[in-house]
Amino acid sequence: MRILFLGDMVGRSGRQAVRERLPGLISDFRIDFAIVNGENAAGGFGITEEILMQTIEAGADCVTTGNHVWDQREALTFAPRQERFLRPANFPKGTPGRGSALLEARNGARVMVSNIMGRVFMHPELDDPFQCAERQLEACPLGEQADAIVFDFHAEATSEKQCFGHFVDGRASLVIGTHTHTPTADHTILNGGTGYMSDAGMCGDYDSSLGMDKEEPLNRFLSKVPKGRFEAANGPATICGVGIEVSDSTGLAERIAPLRLGPRLEETVPSWW
Numbered sequence: 001m002r003i004l005f006l007g008d009m010v011g012r013s014g015r016q017a018v019r020e021r022l023p024g025l026i027s028d029f030r031i032d033f034a035i036v037n038g039e040n041a042a043g044g045f046g047i048t049e050e051i052l053m054q055t056i057e058a059g060a061d062c063v064t065t066g067n068h069v070w071d072q073r074e075a076l077t078f079a080p081r082q083e084r085f086l087r088p089a090n091f092p093k094g095t096p097g098r099g100s101a102l103l104e105a106r107n108g109a110r111v112m113v114s115n116i117m118g119r120v121f122m123h124p125e126l127d128d129p130f131q132c133a134e135r136q137l138e139a140c141p142l143g144e145q146a147d148a149i150v151f152d153f154h155a156e157a158t159s160e161k162q163c164f165g166h167f168v169d170g171r172a173s174l175v176i177g178t179h180t181h182t183p184t185a186d187h188t189i190l191n192g193g194t195g196y197m198s199d200a201g202m203c204g205d206y207d208s209s210l211g212m213d214k215e216e217p218l219n220r221f222l223s224k225v226p227k228g229r230f231e232a233a234n235g236p237a238t239i240c241g242v243g244i245e246v247s248d249s250t251g252l253a254e255r256i257a258p259l260r261l262g263p264r265l266e267e268t269v270p271s272w273w
Contacts, residue, residue: 001109001148001248002160002273004034005176005239007183008066009041010204011232012210015051017239018203019058021261026059029243029273033105036111037152037178037200039065044212044232046071048080052085061103062086064115066154066179067122088117088154090132100136102146109248112136112146116165118155118179129153130167137171142251148173149217149251155179158198165196173246173253176200181210183240183258183265193252201240206264208233238262243270 009015010034018036026034036055037053041047046068055063062084069075069087079085079097089099114136116129133151142149149172153164156179165175170192177184183201190196206210209218213231220226239262245255257270 001028001032001105001107001245003111003148003150003174003244003246004029004031004241005150005152005174005200005244006034006036006082006203006239007179007200008037008039008181008202008204009042009055009213010181010202010232011044013232013234013237014204014211015041015055017262018074021218021239022058022060025188026201028100029269032107032109033061033103033111033148034059035062035064035150035152036060037065038063039068040202040204040211042072042231046075048072048074049082051083052078056084058079060084061105062101062113064113064152064154064178066115066117066195067124070097086113086115088115088126089136090127090129092127102140105148109147110145112140112149113152113154114149115154118153118157118160120155120157120160122156129164133168137168142171142173147248147251148246150174150176153177161198164191165194170252173251174244174256176242183260187242187256187258189253193250195244195253195256197242197256197258200242201260203239203241205233205235206238206262207235237262238264240265243273245272
């Protein structure tokens with residue numbers, strides 16, 4: 001089974017690039033299941049239901065988020081009724097929406113996607129991500145209730161991301177980091193068979209500061225005095241993510257490789273697609 005994960009969509013540029021490129025990627029490379037992180041899609045801050053539906057219509061089977069999930073207040077309203085929309089699972093009990101979903105892939109496989117947020121240098125500080133993952137794996141074990149399990153671990157510190165990967169190694173198909181918007185070069189298959197990458201990168205304009213127009217962030221570093229709001233950069237976008245092939249018999253990773261398509265970064269797609 002082939003799974004594609006695309007990192008944080010940032011602003012109009014990022015979401016347009018995903019809408020334009022995702023259908024072709026799914027058809028050209030016979031993707032069975034596609035996941036997109038959408039927490040920065042609405043001007044860099046949160047996501048609206050309209051953008052969510054446009055992303056699903058483009059081929060996303062699941063849309064994950066992170067610490068910006070509630071920046072667009074309407075998300076509190078639509079989260080409970082959109083089963084393909086995930087907020088971090090380690091929000092306190094009673095938070096609207098869901099943190100994981102068991103969804104059907106194009107090949108009929110059952111894919112459990114879980115969105116969990118780290119706690120190191122993150123705000124708000126949520127419940128223990130490791131125990132949250134443990135409960136989800138106990139409720140939906142790989143090879144029993146799920147044919148593949150993907151964790152979007154939305155976190156700042158690579159140490160926390162790596163430890164989370166080792167914690168679920170052998171019990172999940174993929175742990176993919178999001179949040180820092182910069183693709184890492186550490187894609188690997190861990191000893192137990194779980195695919196891992198510290199950060200998928202973003203889908204957005206890389207002539208920027210993490211997808212935001214670079215002038216205001218630069219001003220704040222230089223002067224410490226805000227002159228305006230952060231605005232999403234709207235130049236040509238590069239889409240970044242990771243592709244993984246999952247064993248039909250074990251649900252573990254057999255191959256993993258990055259995907260980058262666009263004008264700013266060196267382009268690459270998995271050579272085995």
